[in-house]
Amino acid sequence: MLLARIIKSIVIIIFSCILLKIIQYLLKKLFEFTKFDTRYEKTLCSVLSSISYYIIFVVSLILILREFNIVDVTTFGTLVTGASIVGLIAGVASQSILKDIFNGFFILFEKQIQVGDFIVINEEFRGSVEEIGIRSTSLRDWDLKRITISNGNITSIRNFSKNKMRVVSHVRVSYEEDPMKVIESLEEVCSIMNDKFDEYLLKNSEGKSISEFKVYGVTDIEKNPVGAQYTITGVVESYRYFSASKEVKLQILIVFKKNDIKIAYPTHINVLHYDNDYKNEL
Structure with missing residues (x-):
């Protein structure tokens, strides 16, 4: 049973x-x-x-x-x-x-x-x-x-x-660089994104871009001693966000290299001390 x-x-x-x-x-x-x-x-x-x-x-x-x-x-x-x-x-x-x-x-x-x-x-x-x-x-x-x-x-x-996202890309440039030259280079990046990668942009019912890529401006000169921070933004389709974000960074590197603009990065200077006896041996 x-x-x-x-x-x-x-x-x-x-x-x-x-x-x-x-x-x-x-x-x-x-x-x-x-x-x-x-x-x-x-x-x-x-x-x-x-x-x-x-x-x-x-x-x-x-x-x-x-x-x-x-x-x-x-x-x-x-x-x-x-x-x-x-x-x-x-x-x-x-x-x-x-x-x-x-x-x-x-x-x-x-x-x-x-x-x-x-x-x-x-x-x-x-x-x-x-x-x-x-x-x-x-x-x-x-x-x-x-x-x-x-x-x-x-x-x-x-x-x-959720339908739309804003790409916010920051880049930090050395204080020695000419700010106007940096902004002009970033505007060139925005033009490339708006023309070459137009399909990334969010558009209205008439097919016009709602907010193209543009230079937002200098967003920080205080928090980091190595350089000033510049920002560009653009509104894209949500499913294009990661592709657009990667492409913006790549275009920044390409344009900056072409225009000979150096991206800021921390540097260290090592000072070596030696005594007089070692100096005489040399």
């Missing part, structure tokens, strides 16, 4: 796993026919898969408990007993679980992140959102490691994928 119950429990587990895979497959097929934004579709699919997982898990648990006569859904007394056991287990973990669920709900409801967004969580974890569940969020970082964070532990989110 016990062996039969164990076999039935195993069958329930296998059937639950198969059912979950079928639901996930059907969800993916369903969203192939929708006209939502791709990231929004992936987010919905991830959330619905997570909800399906927990529903199937709870139902399977009740069915297995029923096989061992712990819970009988047709009898009120055993149902109360089973509910008491489940309630006891839930009471231990409810605080953490409810915090994760509620925080996850607000993240989804406020559309703070979507699957595919590049984000920084708690100023510590960064990567592309791979999965959003009702209890946790998973990222894939630069090294392709998967990072899973409980929703309840998320206190801050920096999203790099």
Whole structure:
């Protein structure tokens, strides 16, 4: 009798796993026919898969408990007993679980992140959102490691994928360089970015750039003794941010080298002392 119950429990587990895979497959097929934004579709699919997982898990648990006569859904007394056991287990973990669920709900409801967004969580974890569940969020970082964070532990989110971003690029130049020459060189960099890399720029409905690359000016002459800091800015499409940021830095190096402008860097002078006897030997 016990062996039969164990076999039935195993069958329930296998059937639950198969059912979950079928639901996930059907969800993916369903969203192939929708006209939502791709990231929004992936987010919905991830959330619905997570909800399906927990529903199937709870139902399977009740069915297995029923096989061992712990819970009988047709009898009120055993149902109360089973509910008491489940309630006891839930009471231990409810605080953490409810915090994760509620925080996850607000993240989804406020559309703070979507699957595919590049984000920084708690100023510590960064990567592309791979999965959003009702209890946790998973990222894939630069090294392709998967990072899973409980929703309840998320206190801050920096999203790099919200339609537009401002590229702010700083460069520090020696005080010996002519400031006007430096600004003219940076204006040349901005012209290259606006002409050659026009596709990076954020545009309005008429196809005109909202804010092209331009020289912001001198932004620091006090905090660093080796040189003055100059800044250029430009508003780009969010998914172009990292490409634009890298290209700006490259163009600065190229233009500065062509115009013979030296980027400031710390230098050290070592003074060697030697006595008169050593000097006479020389």
